[in-house]
Amino acid sequence: MTALARRLPDVEIAGLTADSRAVKPGWLFAALSGTQADGRTYIESAIQNGAAAILARPGTPAPVPVVESEQPRLTLAQLAMCFHPQQPRMIAGVTGTNGKTSVARFASQLWDLCGHAAGSLGTLGAFAPGYDYALKHTTPDPVEIHQVLSGMTTVGTTHLAMEVSSHGLAQYRADGVNFQIAAFTNLTRDHFDYHGSFEEYYKAKRRLFTQLLPRGNAVVINTDGPYAETAVQDAKAYGRRPVTVGRQGETLRLLSVKPAAAGLDIAVEAAGKRYMLRLPMIGSFQADNALVAAAIVMESGHSADEVLPLLEKISAAPGRMEPAGVRRFPDGEAGVFVDYAHTPAAVETVLKAIRPHTAGRIHVIVGAGGDRDTAKRSQMGAAAASLAEHVIITDDNPRTEDPAFIRAQVAEGAPKATIIGDREEAIRHGVASLKAGDTLVIAGKGHERGQMVGDVIYPFSDLEKAREALQKVGGDA
């Protein structure tokens, strides 16, 4: 009998949830303490909804059996795993500040091209052949994770690339997942509102490969990202096996990256052999993501000869340097791109990446989300101001904050920026400002289909608005 099984009450449990409002008759309610509330205050209403058992810290009184745990979030993850025990046999967890979605989508495409039934789970939702499930979080709560893993396995998914966010790791959301491989892209500023410091943020991220991944298993690490060396040392110190990729990479060494008309020409060395490849996507940072994904797939049992040529057949995730169209002029044209840069490092990365494709001026539309790290805002503004000739500051999911206040904080780093609160108008202004040879990057919302103002999500798509604006000035969308 496992330690977990010994603690379980002798009652039939029909379902699990940490939300009293979702409890159904016969379910277990996990009373978790969070950032806004203490779940124990909802025990009574959970019981009114039919809860048959409660999971809570020791000493919590309740009129139904209580599963006591010093770490109720961890126990909930373990219970969820037991409740939905099916998981794809090969799961790679991807963490890091930027690039998780891109790496997860690349790895699942590569596995698919190798002939596996492969899926991805993260910011864009959960997808596999015959499976399509919308998610509210990049890394959902453990009950939802295990429902999805079970559902994917039922439709035959054998390989899965899964994003694991720092919130997810800090809150033990993925502790019941059978990871076979882990990957770490980079660590730069984000989410300080939640983690408080780089140290705490990194500690949350590293749980993926120091605790959740079995000992001896591979951790793919991008050598070119900040914290790479620390991650390599930690992987070794905790008995995991670092697999490095990038300019200093030992398994896959990136020898060169050259922007081409509609993609990237890269040279990669693997085990002494050189591969010259054309990646069909814009942005040199995608070369880093592509190599992380390739190493994941190689670690799952494929050779460099099989995997690397397939990089020519994968496509970028929606909303990551996605071409929205071009505006044509008698003396040339100007491209418009939609990107998901919502951290200072990402803004810097995409603007540097677009420079070689821009003969004229770079225009960037930037904003910062409400109810998120406030100190990253001026840094995003500063990155935009130092790398683009024309900065337009606008709203990006103000949530419960005053949008004008957020815009002013972004503008602290970009004092000469044009400020236009209405995002649609900002996009129209960006498109109207273009001249032959220029580029417009619309940053921050990528694939998103809504603008969150207060508790309301208004339909909004950067791609659609950019295309409408281009059509109005006679451009090609």
Ligand SMILES: CC(=O)N[C@H]1[C@@H](OP(=O)(O)OP(=O)(O)OC[C@H]2O[C@@H](n3ccc(=O)[nH]c3=O)[C@H](O)[C@@H]2O)O[C@H](CO)[C@@H](O)[C@@H]1O[C@H](C)C(=O)N[C@@H](C)C(=O)N[C@H](CCC(=O)O)C(=O)O
């Ligand atoms: C800061 C954070 O991550 N919060 C998440 C967390 O909330 P919490 O644990 O702090 O919960 P709380 O609101 O204090 O409530 C405590 C407990 O009482 C329960 N409750 C509450 C009210 C009630 O009537 N009954 C009830 O039972 C809640 O379900 C919860 O279990 O757990 C909730 C349930 O799963 C999440 O909805 C909530 O996400 C909030 C809304 C959020 O915005 N999270 C974002 C920041 C997030 O998680 N992002 C990451 C990273 C994205 C990335 O950069 O890649 C992600 O993985 O998406």
Ligand SMILES: Nc1ncnc2c1ncn2[C@@H]1O[C@H](COP(=O)(O)OP(=O)(O)OP(=O)(O)O)[C@@H](O)[C@H]1O
């Ligand atoms: N390897 C990278 N290094 C730096 N910036 C990157 C990298 N990959 C992507 N980016 C930037 O970050 C943005 C988001 O990329 P992606 O969605 O892949 O990251 P993510 O880690 O999944 O983000 P999220 O935390 O929102 O889930 C991209 O649109 C691009 O601007």
Ligand SMILES: N[C@H](CCC[C@H](N)C(=O)O)C(=O)O
């Ligand atoms: N996973 C990130 C996404 C940010 C996207 C951006 N559009 C914003 O709303 O800040 C977060 O929840 O902080």
Ligand SMILES: [Mg+2]
């Ligand atoms: Mg993501």
